[in-house]
Amino acid sequence: MSRIWFVVSILSLLVAPLAFAPTSIPATAAEVPIRLSTVTELPLVGESEPNGSITPPGVTAQPIAVGRTDSWRQPIEGVIASSSDIDYFAFTIDAPGSLVTVTLTNLQADYDLVFGGGVDPVTGQGGATESFEFDPGKSGLEDVTQIGGQITSIGGQITSIGGQITSIGGQITSIGGQITSIGGQITSIGGQITSIGGQITSISVNPGTRDEQIETVVWQPGRYFVAVAPASAGVTSPTPYRLTITLNRSTLQPLGPAPHVQVLTDVPDPDVTTLYIINSARMQEVYPDELSSISVISSSLQNYTSQVTLVWGGYENPLIQEKGAVIDLADLTVVTGSGATPLSQLLQDWVQPGNQRNPLYANYLASIIDHVIEAMIDPTGNGRSGEVRLDYQIAVNNNVSPGDENVLATPYPNVRNIVLIGSDEVIPFFRLPDLTTLANEADYLKYLETIDPNSGRNSLISPDNPLGAALRNRMLLSDNPYGTDRPYRFYGFPLFVPDLAVGRIVERPSEIADFLRRNVPWGYSAIDLRADSFDTPMLSLTGYDFLIDGVTAISNTIGQATAGSIDTRLLITNTWDRTAFENVWLEQPLDATGFFTTPLDVYSHTQTLLSSLNAHFDHWQLLPAIRSGADPDFPAERILAVQYGGSGPASTCDSYPDLCPGFFYNTIYYSVGCHSGYNVPYNAILQSPATIPVSRYAADFPQAFNRHAGNWIGNTGYGYGTLDGVDYSERLAVLLTQELLRNETRPDSGASEGFTYVGRSIGEALVNAKVRYLRTTFGLNAYDYKVLSITTLYGLPWKRVFVDNPLNAPVEDLNAELPNNDRTAPEPIGSSQLTRTITFTINYDPNYLQPSRTGSVVRLRASNVTISDTFLLNSTFNITPTVTVFDYNQIGMPSLPAFAYDITALSGSDDDDNRVPLVVRDVIFRGGQYNTVDNFNPTVTQIVTETFEPLITTTIEPDFSAGIGFWLPDRFFGHSRLGDGADQRDTLISTAAVFRTTDGVTGTLRTYTQLVFQVIYTDPAASGAETALAxxxxxxxxxxxxxxxxxxxxxxxxxxxxxxxxxxxxxxxxxxxxxxxxxxxxxxxxxxxxxxxxxxxxxxxxxxxxxxxxxxxxxxxxxxxxxxxxxxxxxxxxxxxxxxxxxxxxxxxxxxxxxxxxxxxxxxxxxxxx
Structure with missing residues (x-):
């Protein structure tokens, strides 16, 4: 059916989802997680002192709603007695997906509201026990995370999941930055909750006596706390406040912590770089008619277990080598005496209706698989994924003598890549909470009801199957946890940032078998974009509407790396249709005789080796800029359905991979489109009535490109962009492009310069793009969380891209490659603490104020910034003092220039060759100067969806009255830490301007000409450091x-x-x-x-x-x-x-x-x- 485009620009918010909005009607209650409908009204209780501590042993938090298993509402009256008084209220949430609403009213003084916890109800602590496991994540991003206050302050009521935004509510600036920047007793609350292993989930910090409200979904069962505290003005009132806590209890059934795994091996194999995870038994259950193809998969994977040199240096020096190990989950057994249910039985039980409808069941299965991977690769675990609930074990044979696998050890300590073989029904995706309010994944389920007139208003993906159940429960699909050691703390749910590259190969066994046979690693397993490569390489890029600026940035990046040496075809306008796409996308029109039509010659191979398809998507189709004709959209089925002819016997193909089908072999294609990476198994689509074209809706782009041996990167959910900048999914795609074309080298004694360019693996490019995204994000929010979680690789992570003019690495990575003697900080004097003063002097270009679609923006270049750094006065510190400039385009905020500066430094007290990094404790603002621009009309990052005309032609100006009177952002700087050990990068991030509106439209802009910061470090190798770090x-x-x-x-x-x-x-x-x-x-x-x-x-x-x-x-x-x-x-x-x-x-x-x-x-x- 035709899709209506429309605009929602209410108040001032944020981002544009990269798919057509199905309707302007809010979704009904059936599309939200099922919760107990009756809320029990509990009688009013009075606050009872002392109730100001949650830190053992003096826990005095006041318990409420004790022992309740229903939905309830508890009103409370209390008095804050002094500026140091905190009132804590504690209760247990045992059902994931429960909705908590907290309101604080009748205020006669400025009080703040905090919600957090997630600890064990019995022990009052986080950690892992036989019955409870909670890890809030490692620190590093708290100072640049937007703290989730009431949900209305970042995009509408949580129950309005149809894209309608009702109000902003709350003070925008106060929910940004480090929680300690807010001052008052919130600092103490944060310390108490953290000290017991929990985390703050939400805060509400309106100024003055305005009401406070928090509304959030809780996904981790445990003990939670609501705290009422005076703001840092310190003023209190004898008039009682009114606190109302409402719990709408979810009906989702938690399964408890997943069992852990131990590995028995003979000898470790440090040469293995890639793990291939397969479950042959499960695949046979799901595809009983493809047993021969499953056998081919198993035999083909053995060809991936031999060590192969992918890149050679001079004098036949192997620079990049690849070796795989195959882990078949069918070999996972139950530890004798544990009483655990075999994984095979758990997978069979997944078909039960209650388990199908419960996304937590899929997470339970995925967690067991993740524990298998962890036990295989984590050297610190010594062959175990955990110390409790060791219910499963698996044997790994690394020598020629099977049967002697009796050593508990980590068999593969140097793995860099994980490849999952199969779709969600074989190797489940993780289900992570979708914390967004605009284009939440629940919207997609509602939209799928409107697609086919034969569906009877039923969703094409039923909410009663595993994929639909995730959508219904506001959850997204992600493979990130499979590649993540420990997540980072994020307010609401841990943020999984992969350390390892993860790829997935889908979907049917016959398609996977062809992919594996064609891609067996050998010396020419590269995506070679150099002009003198064996094939004549070509590129293609598409984009329209607000995607034009992003694809233009991608095009410019590619132009730098290729220097015009290869043919690039562009569709970057608002006027191309399906016919134009099919004529320009590849080197010949798709319907050209013998080019990409059935029967396709087995030798056929596209010369378009890289393609960035920026457009709106559904999972089964790409939507052109304009929709014309009877069938206006480009379906994935058009790619998937092409069949090969004359391929010869399978034995010939296995001996000569070039003779295997693979039109998109050695290519990398990627998209920012919504659900462009959403793999939907055939059986997940509504099968009746027979008039529904199941094959059309079941075809998706991951399956289509994998079927032809290609690699594809897309989104498993809604992608996001902004109308006036390159942000969210668009920005990640630009960073991915930079990383794909990055200059990675290895020392090479046979090379004249002592090193050789080795290309860049697509998996590592995606991993580092996500890390760089975080390094240059200030005000990390739910949309950043989602963008990083849903961007997924379907293919082989170790495939490498080569270009003629590879791009320099970002400055922080270049600094990390310097010798230790160039990155060593001074030795602290008299303690473990040392400070570093950094002064940024900014000289703007004469035309630094640039007009935009709705106002103006401030243009800043790295060359505008000069840096004075006291560490550079030390003879052992010789890093390159350069900033990375980006735009601060956060939800509902004025667009402001920002920059990031690498503040990583190594210990001066450690005389070991592997010096440990200093620990950044905080960054302090010490002074500065600014220019003032009056009557400035900023560009506010706003919420938009599609219209009948391209959005970039509109002049819609969102209201910004919620920011009247406040300087935004109030804490305009912060720091982050990403990575561990040698991979650790510490970054100082700051905006170069702040803004205060006087009328919701215009106001005063302060552009800083000088900023002085002091960085406080602890040297972990110095005397007394242990006490300071504790x-x-x-x-x-x-x-x-x-x-x-x-x-x-x-x-x-x-x-x-x-x-x-x-x-x-x-x-x-x-x-x-x-x-x-x-x-x-x-x-x-x-x-x-x-x-x-x-x-x-x-x-x-x-x-x-x-x-x-x-x-x-x-x-x-x-x-x-x-x-x-x-x-x-x-x-x-x-x-x-x-x-x-x-x-x-x-x-x-x-x-x-x-x-x-x-x-x-x-x-x-x-x-x-x-």
């Missing part, structure tokens, strides 16, 4: 205010008081309190030091040389371990006052300045907000 509790800024009863507005200086809490030294905080204040010129941030009061040791004071109405501050407190907390008054930068004035003075100040002074007990938000 201290993860930051101080708490409990209260900040302008002080004094005799202040008059004409005073030349203003006293400021800060009350500090230190969890490690509660009576005498061991902290340093500093600030930057806005100087008289109103463009310079100037350092300021606070002094500890000699009587009240929790009080710090300083005099700001400004009149009190003009005081603007950013305050930082740092403890002895380097933990810090920052105060910005939630983006206002103006602390509240407490002062008493005579009425005549009040009238005078009000009439002269237009500002009202604040009383000692009530904070007036308008008193100092200019």
């Amino acid at each position: 201290d993860q509790n930051p101080p708490v800024i409990e209260r900040v205010r302008i002080a004094g009863q005799d202040i008059i507005p004409q005073s030349v200086s203003t006293p400021v008081e800060v009350v500090i809490g230190d969890p490690d030294h509660p009576t005498n905080p061991q902290v340093t309190v500093t600030a930057v204040y806005l100087a008289d010129d109103n463009v310079t941030w100037t350092p300021l030091t606070f002094t500890q009061d000699t009587t009240d040791l929790r009080l710090w004071r300083a005099l700001v040389p400004r009149n009190w109405p003009d005081v603007r501050l950013i305050i930082t407190a740092v403890d002895q371990a380097g933990n810090s907390v920052m105060y910005t008054a939630k983006g206002l930068l103006a602390p509240p006052t407490y002062q008493v004035m005579l009425p005549v003075v009040i009238r005078s100040s009000a009439s002269s300045s237009g500002l009202l002074p604040c009383s000692m007990t009530i904070v007036n938000e308008n008193c100092t907000n200019s």
Whole structure:
């Protein structure tokens, strides 16, 4: 049926999904996870002190709804007694997918709301036991993660999953950045929850006495906490607040932690680089009519287990070698006495209706398979994936004598690639929560009801089969966990960033067998885009509408790497249709006689070796820029259905892979399109009535390209882009292109320069593209999480791409390749702590303000930034001081220039050849200067879907009234850590400008001309480092205010008081309190030091040389371990006052300045907000 394009541009949000929106009608309740419909109203309870601790052994959190197994709503009244008071309420959530809604109302002071946990209800701790397993993930991204507050603040009510956005709600800036930047007792809450092994999931931090609300779905069963705490103004009220906690309990049945696996082997094989995971028994169950093809798969995989040199150097020096090992899950057995159910039985039980409808069952199966992989490759596990629930074991034979596999050891410690053989019904994808509100995967299930008039409004993928059940329960499919050691902490659910390259080969055994036979590794298993390659290589790129800027960036990148040496065909307009696509995509029109039609000669092979297909997709079709004719869309079936003729006997094909079918052999094609990588098995499609063309809807692009021996990268869910930038899926595709064409070398004694270019593997390119995406993301959110999770490789990760002019690696990776003596930091003096001061001076181009579709953007180039770095004064530190520039285009925020700077450094205390990296504790803003642009109309990243006309021709301007009065982002800098050991990269990230709107459209832009940051490190090899690293509790800024009863507005200086809490030294905080204040010129941030009061040791004071109405501050407190907390008054930068004035003075100040002074007990938000 025809698909209606439309626009939703309500308020100010974010991104454009890369598929046609099915309808503007919100999805009905049937498309949301099934929850118990009746909510039990519990009686009002009063807050009971003490309830301010969740840290053992003094746990005082107030339990509520104890022992309940229904949906419930609990109202609570309570009073915050002081600036150090926190009220904790605890309850257990035992059903994954449950919806938690928390509201805080009747506020007479500024209070904040926090929700988090995920720990064991019995022990109160995270970790792994026989009955519970919770790992919140490793740290590294907290400082650049957008903390999920109420869901309405990032795109609409969670129940409105049809793409309708109802309201923004909440303060936009306050949910961005490190949780300690918000100040107040939230810092203490974060420390307590983290210390028991949990994590903060959501916060709501509206300014003043506005209501607070959190709405989130909980996927990890466990014990959770709601905390009410005063904001850092420190003002409280005797009037009770009203807290209402509602749990809509899911009916999903958790299966508990998956059992772990141990491996018995004879001798480890360090030469193995790729694991091939197959389940021959399961494949026989699913495809009983293809037993011969399954046998071919098993025999073909043996050809992948011999070591092969893919790249040779001089003097026949092998530079890149490839060797595989085949792991057949059919060989997995139950440990004697464990009582575990065999994996084969678990897979057979998957067909039961209750298990089909439960996506957690698929995750249970996938987790067992993941444990097999972990036991095979993790050297630290010594052949085990875990210490508890060791229910399964598998034997691995690496020598010529089978039967002696009795050693518990890691058989393959140097694996870089994982290849999964089969579709979801054979090797399940992981089901991860889709945390987005726009184009959530539940929308796809609803859309599939509208496609075929013969379906009777039934979805083409039933919600009662495993794929549909994932969609129904707002879950996405991902292979990332199979390649991830430990995930990163992410607010709401762990973020899986693969360390290893993962590829999957689909779908039917006959198709997989042909793929494997054609792609047997040998010396010419490369995607060679060099002009003098054996074939004449060609490229093709497509794009339209808001995808044009992304594909243009891809085209420019390819142009740099190929220098015009190969033919590139472009369809980058808003006017191409299916006919134009079929004529231009490959080197000949698809219907040219004998080119790509049945019967296809077995020798046929396309010369289009790389293609980036940027368009809107359904899983079964590509949708051109314009839709014309009776069959306007390009179906995957057109590729899949092509058959080969004259291939000869199978034995000939096995001996000579060139004689095997493989039209797309040695190619790499990729797309940002929605569901372009969504593999749908034939049986998952609605089979009746007979008038439904099942073969058309069951064909998908992963299957189609794999069937012809090609490699394909696409999205298993909705992809995303922005209308006025290259963001989300588009940005990842650009980074992937850069990585595919990257200059990777190996030392080569036979080469004149001492090294040889070895190409770049497509799997490693995708892995590093995802890592680079994170290194240059500030305000990491649910859409980034999804983009990184759904981008999936179907093919062989070890296939390598070669070009004539490979691109230089990013500067942080180039620095990592330097000798240790060029990356070693100074040795700390007297402790394990050392600091580094970095000054960025920015000289903008004369035309740095560029008009955009709806306003203006700030253009910044890396060459505009000069860097002064105190580490560079050290003789052992000689990295290249260069920034990476990108656009800060986050949901609902003005587009601002940003940059990233590598701050990785090695220990100066470690004299070992393998020096350990320093540990970044925090980054502090020490000063800066800026220019001011008044009446600036920014480009706001907005929510859009498709229209009858290309979106780039519209001038829709979203409202931005939610940001009135606040400087955005309030914490405009942060740091991240990605990777471990030698692969660790620490990055300082900052915007180069901030913005405050006055009317929801225009406002004041501050473009920084200088920024000074101090990086605080701990040297892990220095004396005392162990104690410092164990201290993860930051101080708490409990209260900040302008002080004094005799202040008059004409005073030349203003006293400021800060009350500090230190969890490690509660009576005498061991902290340093500093600030930057806005100087008289109103463009310079100037350092300021606070002094500890000699009587009240929790009080710090300083005099700001400004009149009190003009005081603007950013305050930082740092403890002895380097933990810090920052105060910005939630983006206002103006602390509240407490002062008493005579009425005549009040009238005078009000009439002269237009500002009202604040009383000692009530904070007036308008008193100092200019």
